[in-house]
Amino acid sequence: MKKNILIIAVSIVSLLVINSGYSYAASAGKLLTVKNDVYIIRGDVKSDAQAQQSLITSDAVETGKKSRAKILFKDDSLLNLSELSRVEVQEYLYDSGTDRSKSIYNLIDGSIRVVVGRSDLEIHTATAVAAARGTSFDIWSEGKGKNLRTCSKIFGGQVKFKNKDDKVKGSITAKKGDTCCTPLGGSPRIIPPGTQNPPINPPQTRPKSVLQPIGIVLEIEEGGPTE
Amino acid sequence: MKDHVMSKLFLLFLIVLTSFSLATDLYAADSAGQYYAQGVDSANKGDYEKAISLLQRALELSPDDSDAINFELGRLYYITDDCGMADKHLSAFNSASDDENLKHYADGLMDTCGEISSDKSQHIDILTGLQYDTNVLVEPTNPIDKAGQKSDAKAVIYLTAGTEVFDVDGISLTADYSLYQSLHYRLNDYNMQHHQIKPVINFDLSDSFMPSVGYSYEFTRLEYDNYSSVHNVFANVVVPGSEGRSTEFNYEWRNKRYSDSDLYPANTERDGYRQTFGARYNIFTEEAAYGLFVKTAWDKARKNYWSNHMYGGGADLSYRIEDNLNLSVTTMLENRRFDENFPTASHTREDNLFGLSAELTYMLNDMFTLTFANALTVNNSNLDDFTYKRNLTSLFISMGVL
Numbered sequence: 343m344k345k346n347i348l349i350i351a352v353s354i355v356s357l358l359v360i361n362s363g364y365s366y367a368a369s370a371g372k373l374l375t376v377k378n379d380v381y382i383i384r385g386d387v388k389s390d391a392q393a394q395q396s397l398i399t400s401d402a403v404e405t406g407k408k409s410r411a412k413i414l415f416k417d418d419s420l421l422n423l424s425e426l427s428r429v430e431v432q433e434y435l436y437d438s439g440t441d442r443s444k445s446i447y448n449l450i451d452g453s454i455r456v457v458v459g460r461s462d463l464e465i466h467t468a469t470a471v472a473a474a475r476g477t478s479f480d481i482w483s484e485g486k487g488k489n490l491r492t493c494s495k496i497f498g499g500q501v502k503f504k505n506k507d508d509k510v511k512g513s514i515t516a517k518k519g520d521t522c523c524t525p526l527g528g529s530p531r532i533i534p535p536g537t538q539n540p541p542i543n544p545p546q547t548r549p550k551s552v553l554q555p556i557g558i559v560l561e562i563e564e565g566g567p568t569e
Numbered sequence: 570m571k572d573h574v575m576s577k578l579f580l581l582f583l584i585v586l587t588s589f590s591l592a593t594d595l596y597a598a599d600s601a602g603q604y605y606a607q608g609v610d611s612a613n614k615g616d617y618e619k620a621i622s623l624l625q626r627a628l629e630l631s632p633d634d635s636d637a638i639n640f641e642l643g644r645l646y647y648i649t650d651d652c653g654m655a656d657k658h659l660s661a662f663n664s665a666s667d668d669e670n671l672k673h674y675a676d677g678l679m680d681t682c683g684e685i686s687s688d689k690s691q692h693i694d695i696l697t698g699l700q701y702d703t704n705v706l707v708e709p710t711n712p713i714d715k716a717g718q719k720s721d722a723k724a725v726i727y728l729t730a731g732t733e734v735f736d737v738d739g740i741s742l743t744a745d746y747s748l749y750q751s752l753h754y755r756l757n758d759y760n761m762q763h764h765q766i767k768p769v770i771n772f773d774l775s776d777s778f779m780p781s782v783g784y785s786y787e788f789t790r791l792e793y794d795n796y797s798s799v800h801n802v803f804a805n806v807v808v809p810g811s812e813g814r815s816t817e818f819n820y821e822w823r824n825k826r827y828s829d830s831d832l833y834p835a836n837t838e839r840d841g842y843r844q845t846f847g848a849r850y851n852i853f854t855e856e857a858a859y860g861l862f863v864k865t866a867w868d869k870a871r872k873n874y875w876s877n878h879m880y881g882g883g884a885d886l887s888y889r890i891e892d893n894l895n896l897s898v899t900t901m902l903e904n905r906r907f908d909e910n911f912p913t914a915s916h917t918r919e920d921n922l923f924g925l926s927a928e929l930t931y932m933l934n935d936m937f938t939l940t941f942a943n944a945l946t947v948n949n950s951n952l953d954d955f956t957y958k959r960n961l962t963s964l965f966i967s968m969g970v971l
Contacts, residue, residue, distance in 0.1 A: 457681055531889070
């Protein structure tokens with residue numbers, strides 16, 4: 343009985359995929375350039391990556407210290423991995439009819455720069471889901487433990503952010519020039535300019551006050567003269 | 570007859586000339602096409618140098634039909650991190666092409682060319698603006714002449730820069746520097762210059778306990794005179810709670826050295842140190858951040874009538890009205906009791922200081938933020954000479970340079 347249900351479920355999913363025009367691509371993309379220590383993790387095997395090497399769904403690419411990699415996908419989306427980063431091709435569906443893809447990449451560590459091609463693209467991190475179409479942005483993880491958060495700088499177009507945990511309400515659409523951070527267990531927030539590097543603790547940050555210079559004045563006036 | 574023959578010869582010459590010209594064009598077009606095809610093929614094989622060379626040749630041969638060539642060249646220069654050349658060819662493509670999707674994509678390539686700055690830990694911020702102060706002259710070392718309390722406008726520049734020096738195994742060292750300079754419109758003696766150097770060591774060793782310790786050196790000048798220098802040691806602990814809550818505890822020890830000047834001839838009487846203990850509770854929600862804080866401080870000065878004990882508390886709120894509009898409000902109350910009578914006073918001084926400030930911040934774009942702020946300070950003292958009220962209205966523009 344369970345077997346029959348499984349077969350029916352797989353058939354329904356297959357039909358849905360076929361009817362949508364999207365299908366799992368044999369090759370999702372390839373490594374354009376590799377610099378220094380870059381690895382491909384396929385299944386349980388970790389091997390040195392080579393330029394022009396093909397990537398398939400569930401492959402992960404990892405960069406070492408002072409290493410970088412550029413990945414081009416069939417839909418012309420580009421992922422640039424900076425050092426000490428790891429990204430996994432979680433899902434890649436390609437529609438040869440429309441020449442578009444639906445893709446999900448899992449940023450496990452570090453930072454990547456993304457130029458979205460003909461794709462409905464999602465980047466999943468430990469804390470956030472970023473959904474993008476026709477845009478370019480950087481996205482990176484920072485902090486540890488309860489301080490963990492995902493931040494992103496948008497260069498063009500729009501990227502929609504929400505917490506990876508569906509129980510956390512709230513989403514935000516970041517536009518060109520915005521820096522958006524999504525903390526663990528919190529809603530995404532736009533970080534005001536001038537506070538691009540806010541301290542990680544407390545877990546979510548207060549905007550830096552411009553009254554701080556006034557604070558200097560008030561500080562030295564305690565019990566004494568002021569300006 | 571002779572004219573007829575000449576006409577035929579001329580017509581034949583024209584036909585030959587046109588055919589030759591057409592053939593040359595066709596040959597050139599074929600060559601450009603071939604170079605383009607070979608260039609794309611080389612690019613697909615990962616031989617980017619050869620691909621660029623072939624596409625450049627194609628561009629030379631067919632400069633008037635160059636959209637596709639410029640686009641491919643732009644992409645290749647992007648891949649090889651030659652951002653100047655990538656910009657040149659992608660800009661040329663964008664100028665000539667009608668394909669909005671590809672133009673958008675080319676914009677993305679131009680915006681993101683080059684290495685990712687994985688080092689997000691450096692910053693330079695500049696804040697500048699104007700302030701109007703209703704009570705510049707507050708001189709507690711001498712009895713205040715109420716009539717002498719003056720208002721003045723001033724320009725302010727505040728520069729902050731910082732970097733993460735290292736981050737190894739959960740221990741990081743950050744170093745910050747700030748410079749504050751005010752320039753008064755009338756009361757130039759009160760032009761203040763304040764420098765602060767602040768290294769901090771952060772320990773990120775545990776999910777439930779995040780300590781940091783630091784030191785800062787502060788140096789202040791008023792116009793041409795030294796005013797004070799302060800060595801400051803502090804420790805901070807953050808204890809994260811659940812659902813966006815956290816508690817902070819902090820300790821601070823300040824060693825203060827003042828300088829006498831014409832403006833403040835008895836300033837060194839206040840040399841000494843201060844210890845402060847504080848606690849803060851934070852609540853973060855989707856739209857707002859709330860904080861409640863308490864603190865107590867002991868100030869020990871060379872002359873005991875400057876020594877005092879302070880305790881106080883307050884609350885602050887930061888509310889995001891729109892994505893680019895933020896309102897912050899802070900209120901605080903402090904009680905300060907001094908250890909001994911002032912020489913001219915018959916009883917011991919006790920102050921109650923109330924502060925209320927609000928600031929409205931509007932993000933203009935990715936670099937600039939505009940802020941309107943107002944800070945009210947009211948000090949009620951049992952010695953009338955030390956009672957004052959001060960209102961500071963500010964208009965700032967801040968810029969995140971890095």
